Amino acid sequence: MTKGFASTTDMAEKAITFSEIGPDLYAFTAEGDPNSAVIVGEDGCIVFDAQATPAMAGKVIERVRAVTDQPIKYVVLSHYHAVRVLGASAYDAQGIVASQETHRLIEERGQQDWDSEFGRFPRLFQDAESIPGLTWPTLTFEGEMSIYLGKREVRLLQLGAGHTSGDIVAWVPDAEVMFSGDLIEYHSACYCGDAYLRDWPSTLNEIREFNPKAIAPGRGAALTGLDTTREAIAMTRDFVGSLYGAAELAVAKGRPLKDTMAACREVMDPKFSSFAIYEHCLPFNVSRAFDEASGIEDPVIWTAERDREMWAALQGG
Template sequence: MAKAFASAGDMEAKKTSFTQIGEGLYAFTAEGDPNTGVIIGDDSVMIIEAQATPRLARKVLECVREVTDKPISHLVLTHYHAVRVLGASAYGAKEIIMSDTARSMVAERGQEDWDSEFDRFPRLFEGHEEIPGLTWPTTTFSDSMTVYLGNRRVDIMHLGRAHTAGDAVVWVPDQEVMFTGDIVEYHSACYCGDGHFGDWEDTLMNIAEFEPKSIAPGRGDALVGEEMVEKAIAATADFVRSTYKPVAKVVARGGSLKEAWDACRAECDPKFNDYAIYEHCLPFNVARAYDEARGIDTPRVWTAQRDKDMWDALQD
């Protein structure tokens, strides 16, 4: 019998933090679990990333209410993954924003992704019975859009493919702070199962060109200060590169998925095995890298059954 996914046994609660990363800007973090961002404007609040369930979202709301009583007007979802979007109903935001591409991915694979993630990472779906259904945006954009929270300007942009094809980032120019979603991680493995390895580093460089003073990453601690920002961007690029290159070499010589897995582990284990969710992400990362190296540009849809089939193929 094949062993279970690492995430299936990850049931230990994580310590949460609520860190100020600029004036009226906060990052809710949880030791490698999905982060949420908060932007306080003159008359309302914008939330970035919803969490996986309304119950988990309320933990974010408790922190928000410690610093402001302003209403939540906007919710930005940087991509379509279930652990990021299914808690949206708890915030009561009138405007829910995604990129056009992210919305199309909800339509194409949102339910499959929900089923897949729920099956392999049950702890992140605490209170799942409250989820009313798939989360759909009320507003979408192609390349960029601007929202004003009173006088506070917030720019929402697509800077390139990385974690998914439809990734968005949120830039607050008055503080030079960015919320990057899962394009940037800190001491946490990148989940690349729906990613684009060939584009990811370019997208990271597009982020770096803004010279952010702080970043709220997708997972891991808030990145406060330019030195920490640069370190996290470089480490994320190294993770993506170190995952893809050994797999591509195996594909070039006609090797199997299992051989790609072994090659990737040999390269990545010494550098990243203490990263949060590393063991969870690795099989999906190798499978996607194997596909991309074979010329499959659009990530294949993950389903609960495909997860199991892939995992069985990687066992000795």
């Protein structure tokens, strides 16, 4: 049976949850849709990941205004994907912060990614006409930087590649809370189409070393308590490792992409098929795992045309 392309048939509105995961720290989650988060300090706040359109960012702003009247000083982008960044203009922030590598990736593939993601998941682009153009970071860094909201320090860290080569996390030391972006998912499939699958597990190990008391993941419910945060890190590591391990073995045996897809399903379906956006992600994930196991170090740029061709080859019945 032919499956609907990516998430084009997923038009059901998701229930939003806005929960406090530490003192003046909030996770904006929506049943497996992309998450945002809010860090409130003495003289301002940070929104971590912007949503896909200004209209959808407005839903985050509504929640912010319910808990603080402090200005939104910064929008921090965990990585370059369109569903995370194109809503940034709604916040009227004094700075849009990302890694230097994320800025480079926007230059290299930002428009193609926008076109690709809009075609895959139209529901996430509510009022797409309100997007003024690509989101460009106004403040970039390499390695680590700190933002101070009064006395509250927010450390922005590049801990390693994973979901993309430009991923950053935010760590709030006074509360021991981590904002991970898509490096960690919870009962939601990891999207690995632009991933560095061999590096991702070691980056997760770096996050685990912080022993976060709470995590705002990229997708899925907010995570509170050490047992839950460690479970989510382990679950993400298992997802990434199962994918790459199955693909690597298939490539070593000389199997083509279609057979590699079947081999990955055999390993992954029993554990992860119930996860949000699993069927959407799987062919993109297998394609990237196949490429990386074949020696293609950097992800091939996804375009709307390439998306459709790959989907027809792997999910087309």
